[in-house]
Structures are given as structure tokens and as C-alpha cells.
Amino acid sequence: MSVLEQTEQKLKQVISDAIVKTGLVGEDFPEIMLEKPKDKAHGDFAANIAMQLARLAKKAPRQIAEAIVAEIDEDEAGIEKIEIAGPGFINFFMKDDFLLQVIPMILEQNEDYGKTDAGKGERIQVEFVSVNPTGDLHLGHARGAAYGDVLSNLLEAAGFKVEREYYINDAGSQIDNLGLSVEARYLQELGHEADMPEDGYYGQAIIDIAKKIIEEDGDKWVEKSHEERFEYMKEYSLKASLANIERDLKDFGVVFDNWFSERSLYKDGQIDEAIQKLEAGGYIYEKDGATWFKSTEFGDDKDRVIIKSDGTYTYLTPDIAYHKNKLDRGFDKLINVWGSDHHGYVARMQAAIQALGYPEDKLEVKIIQMVNLFEGGEKVRMSKRTGKAVSLRELMEEVGIDATRYFFVARSNDSQLDFDMDLARSQSNENPVYYVQYAHARICTMLEQAEKKGFDVDADYDASLLTTEKEQDLLKKLGEFPQTVTDAAKHHAPQRLTNYVLELASLLHSFYNAEKVLDEDAPDRTNARIALMKAVRITIANGLKLLGVSAPKKM
RNA sequence: GUCCCGGUAGCUCAGCUGGAUAGAGCAACAGACUUCUAAUCUGUAGGUCGCAGGUUCGAAUCCUGCUCGGGACGCCA
Numbered sequence A: 001m002s003v004l005e006q007t008e009q010k011l012k013q014v015i016s017d018a019i020v021k022t023g024l025v026g027e028d029f030p031e032i033m034l035e036k037p038k039d040k041a042h043g044d045f046a047a048n049i050a051m052q053l054a055r056l057a058k059k060a061p062r063q064i065a066e067a068i069v070a071e072i073d074e075d076e077a078g079i080e081k082i083e084i085a086g087p088g089f090i091n092f093f094m095k096d097d098f099l100l101q102v103i104p105m106i107l108e109q110n111e112d113y114g115k116t117d118a119g120k121g122e123r124i125q126v127e128f129v130s131v132n133p134t135g136d137l138h139l140g141h142a143r144g145a146a147y148g149d150v151l152s153n154l155l156e157a158a159g160f161k162v163e164r165e166y167y168i169n170d171a172g173s174q175i176d177n178l179g180l181s182v183e184a185r186y187l188q189e190l191g192h193e194a195d196m197p198e199d200g201y202y203g204q205a206i207i208d209i210a211k212k213i214i215e216e217d218g219d220k221w222v223e224k225s226h227e228e229r230f231e232y233m234k235e236y237s238l239k240a241s242l243a244n245i246e247r248d249l250k251d252f253g254v255v256f257d258n259w260f261s262e263r264s265l266y267k268d269g270q271i272d273e274a275i276q277k278l279e280a281g282g283y284i285y286e287k288d289g290a291t292w293f294k295s296t297e298f299g300d301d302k303d304r305v306i307i308k309s310d311g312t313y314t315y316l317t318p319d320i321a322y323h324k325n326k327l328d329r330g331f332d333k334l335i336n337v338w339g340s341d342h343h344g345y346v347a348r349m350q351a352a353i354q355a356l357g358y359p360e361d362k363l364e365v366k367i368i369q370m371v372n373l374f375e376g377g378e379k380v381r382m383s384k385r386t387g388k389a390v391s392l393r394e395l396m397e398e399v400g401i402d403a404t405r406y407f408f409v410a411r412s413n414d415s416q417l418d419f420d421m422d423l424a425r426s427q428s429n430e431n432p433v434y435y436v437q438y439a440h441a442r443i444c445t446m447l448e449q450a451e452k453k454g455f456d457v458d459a460d461y462d463a464s465l466l467t468t469e470k471e472q473d474l475l476k477k478l479g480e481f482p483q484t485v486t487d488a489a490k491h492h493a494p495q496r497l498t499n500y501v502l503e504l505a506s507l508l509h510s511f512y513n514a515e516k517v518l519d520e521d522a523p524d525r526t527n528a529r530i531a532l533m534k535a536v537r538i539t540i541a542n543g544l545k546l547l548g549v550s551a552p553k554k555m
Numbered sequence B: 001g002u003c004c005c006g007g008u009a010g011c012u013c014a015g016c017u018g019g020a021u022a023g024a025g026c027a028a029c030a031g032a033c034u035u036c037u038a039a040u041c042u043g044u045a046g047g048u049c050g051c052a053g054g055u056u057c058g059a060a061u062c063c064u065g066c067u068c069g070g071g072a073c074g075c076c077a
Helices: A003-022 A049-057 A061-071 A102-112 A139-157 A173-189 A204-217 A226-251 A262-267 A270-280 A316-328 A340-355 A392-399 A401-409 A421-425 A432-452 A469-490 A495-514 A523-547
Strands: A045-047 A079-085 A089-094 A123-127 A161-168 A258-261 A284-287 A290-293 A304-307 A333-339 A363-368 A371-375 A378-380 A417-420
Touching: A003 A045, A003 A049, A003 A061, A003 A089, A003 A469, A049 A061, A049 A089, A061 A079, A061 A089, A102 A469, A102 A523, A123 A139, A139 A161, A139 A333, A139 A363, A139 A371, A139 A392, A139 A401, A139 A469, A139 A523, A173 A204, A173 A226, A204 A226, A226 A392, A258 A262, A262 A270, A262 A316, A270 A284, A270 A304, A270 A316, A270 A340, A290 A340, A304 A316, A316 A333, A316 A340, A333 A340, A340 A363, A371 A421, A392 A401, A392 A421, A401 A417, A401 A421, A401 A432, A401 A495, A401 A523, A417 A421, A432 A495, A432 A523, A469 A495, A469 A523, A495 A523
Parallel strands: A123 A161, A123 A333, A161 A258, A333 A363, A371 A417
Antiparallel strands: A045 A089, A079 A089, A284 A290, A290 A304, A371 A378
16 A cells, blocks of 8 residues: 555545544544545635535534534644635644655565555456457557557556456458458469459458469469368468467567467367347247347347347357356456447347346447548548558558557547557657656666766655755655556546656646756755655656556667 | 547646646747756646536536537347
């Protein structure tokens, strides 16, 4: 538990005790909420409990506030002073020493600063990307990849046990189309006439795979029967496609613990098992020659076919089996990261979870809204089919990994994202990524300077010498880091971390311009400031690491 | 037609379990480099939080209706 949290907990307890002592209300009153006011004039913590109790106690909020304050033991909670303000806020100004513990704690925890045990080791599986292996990853996939990865990092830091999984759709008709597409490209490349399948994949990746086969085997497949050729091309391109995806993701900094094959569900009879489970619950019926899942029982719009009249499964069927498999693996919680085009699919999946006998909240689906790409002020249309889509690979090459990842998680997952290529590419002050990285680099070179100038960067220091407003602001911000990480994790909101890191960088730059750190004439203060700088550096580095963004020592 | 997401400064967006005077970056304007990195800082200006009701001591935040933009609604995957 961080210093800040400890202080907060204690304060809550003291307030709670005081309320009981006033005798205004019984033992049963709302939980005490403390907020950190934006305005420093409102203290370090503010409580709104007096307003909340107004109705219960049938008294004016300010009167209640006064009664509570009268009962508060200031020394016990380390309170400097208390003020009652506005409609009935109780503002607490804490003694400074609670901030002084921040630096030693950060220096000691170092790379672990920010980690908490809030998740209590709960097992969470995050399934993300899971793109059909039929071509390159595009913009939308990249956003999902960045989001899923940073979310996983955050959950890990917050004390959850996280497993990252990629579900490979390697069993459906899209894989046949992939095989047919590669076959057509193969023949075309060798100068033969061949039509692409109707739902073929037109991306460059497909052509590259065909070329690779020619490189390896020459024209030996031209002679073979279509069946033999197709079968080979299908399996080959599936493997090649997956390898591409895995490599692109790895280069993007995204590594999965588990790649789960849809085909494995067929092999082990898991699909039949899942259907039987639904049947046992009475959620299955026959109509028009097909087998239906009664998903409307759990709030879905309409029932869903799981076995078509031709005897084959719909997309949903193996997916139900897949989720059953996941749940059987004993995760406390499943998180799926899906593209916005799949949002209509959420209700039926939630229904399936419940029909399988699990509570609805076992599965949480995070929908990633669309990415619109802009370049030169023009909207760039992205489509896997046209082959003109901007791929993750291109993005990494043109914009860089750091900026791409940062931009993708800096916005809430459920608002659409306008990705400005020119801005992300620009290595200038317009780009927030560099702003944060620059703060880190600045401290690094400063510490280097310190050593050159003969300061002992590991000297003992007296943190109570950090009395200027900017120093205090920095200390306060540093202390909030662990809480920010857990909040971002619990709300599945990585953008809270990008915001935090940006704010911390801003405070650092502001301090840097106002105060000189290395000052021969004030060695004690210099030692204290060096310690502060080290703490800031560690915190920025830890934040960037969670984002998967590098923390350069020089820029 | 039904459902999902969004509408906040000129632009792109934050805004927590409802709190005090709605924030940041960019763009605009005025300043700061003989100094530990000016990829920085300081200041100015910029708002009917889509609209209308409701709940509340208090609403950008919660509820209802409307509106605009995007998306999804298959025995496709």
C-alpha cells in the first residue's frame, strides 16, 4: 500500500470515528469518500460526507461539518489544519511529512514502484487481436493489440495474474478462401490465367506468400490437381500468415502466452460437448431443419442458429465451445477485446456464457472503436480487400513503435480515433510521446552531469528541503502513481496512464525551468533534488514501460 | 425499424464512485536560451459540455425523449 493510500485510509477512519461521536446519525452511514481537489486552496483531501449526511441527520451540511470537525483528532491522522468550505466540504491540509516518505519508497522499490496487490492474484485472461490469419494486421487490429497489451500490463501491475491469448480462426471457410486466393496468385505469378475467389483476399501479404512458394517449389504445383494444390496452399498460407502476424506483433511489443487453435476444438470433440451442455440446460431446439440456441432467454435480440440445415456449424458454435474451454480452465474473469464491427455479437456470447452456467460478469467484452487514418489532411480509406490498407508493419516503419502504441492507448477504447500520420510521425513538440520521453532523457543527462561535476548521486538527502511549490507538486504526483495504475487497470482505461505520465512530465519540465538542481553553493538541497529527480525518472520509466514505450536516456 | 458507441475550446481529445471556478496537447498571440538538453518553460486568449426535460443540496457525469455522426443487425466469418 502506498504512502498516499495509508494516509487516506487513516483519515477515513478518523472521520468515520468522528461521525459516530457526533451522534447525529447512527452507525449506518455512507462510506467516506475522499477526493484530491484540483485546487490546492481546497487542501490535500476533501470530504463531502457532510452533504451526504444532510438528509439523514436533517441538518444543514455546514452545521454537520462543524460537528464532525469538532470531534476529529488532528494529531492521530497527521492533519495540519481543517477548513469547512463551500456548501459543506471538509478540506484537510495534511502535515508535509507524508510526502517526504514518497522518495525513499520509490528509490527502494525502483522498477517495482507502481505495482500493487489490489488484484489479489485473481486470474484474468485477456483475449485480443485474434485476427483471422488471412492477411496483414491493419490499423484497427493494431489499436486492439496496443489496448489489449497495455491493459494486460496494467492488470499485472495491479496484482492480477494475467494470461494473454490469441484465438486462431483456422477452421472456417475464410481459410478456404485464403487457400484459393493464394492459389490464384500463385498461378497468376507464373503467367497462368486464374480468377480470385469471390470473397478472396487481395492484400499484398497474399501475393508475397504465393511468391514465397514459387521461390521454394518453382512451378511444380501447376501440374498437380486443383485439390492437391489447394490443400497444400491452404496449409502453407495458414502457417505463413500466422508467422507474419506473430512476427509483426512481436515487433510491436506484443507477445502472447497462448495461441489457441479453433481446429483443436474439433479434434477433441469439444464442440459436441458444448452443444450437449446447452441441450442439457434446455436451451436448444430444432426449427426449419436447423438447430437453434435460445439466446433470447438471456436478453439477446433473437435466437441463433448453431447447426445449419446443411449440418455445418455457424461461426458462433465453435466460439461457444471456445468460451466453455476458457471457463473450464478456471479463470476468475475473461476479457475479450473486439473490434467495433463485432459489437452486435456481444449479446449472444454473453447469453452463451450464462447458458453454460456461468454468471454474466464472468466475461467482459471491450469494444475497440474504429480508427480513421488521416494523411496530408485526407482520410485514408482502409480495407483489407483492396490491398491498400495501411498495415501495422507500415505503421511501425513510418511512425515508429513508441508513437503508434502511445497514440492508440491515449484515447478511450470506446471513442473513435482519428490517427494523424503526419502528427504521429513528426518528431516535434506537437507529439506528446516525445514530451514524456524528453522528460526522462533530461533527467538522465542531468544525473550524468551531476556525476561529472563531482556530486554524489547516491548521497544521503534530507527530503524536507524540498519546499518549493513545484517540488511539492512533483512529490504529490509521484505518490499518486500506484493508485493511478490500479485505477487504470480496474477501469480498463489505459488512457489514464498516458494522462498521468503526461502530467508528471509537465511538472518535471516546469520544475526544471524554474529551479536549478545542481548547485555547488547549496549541496544539501542539491542532494535532495537529485533524489527527487531519480524518483521522477523511475516513475516515468515505469509508466512508459507499462505502455510499452521506450524510455530513452538521450534524445 | 432495433441495438451499440460518440457529440466537451478553432482542431484532436481527457474529465474518476455526481462536487467547489470544466482541463490537456496542438493551433493563435506576447515573452524566456552566456545556464543541468528551448523536443522546454512563463503568460494571454479561447466554452450554451448537441438540444429539451427530470432526479439531486449539487449534473459534462445519472434517467427519459429528441437530434446529429459512426457502426452492427445472415442458416457469413
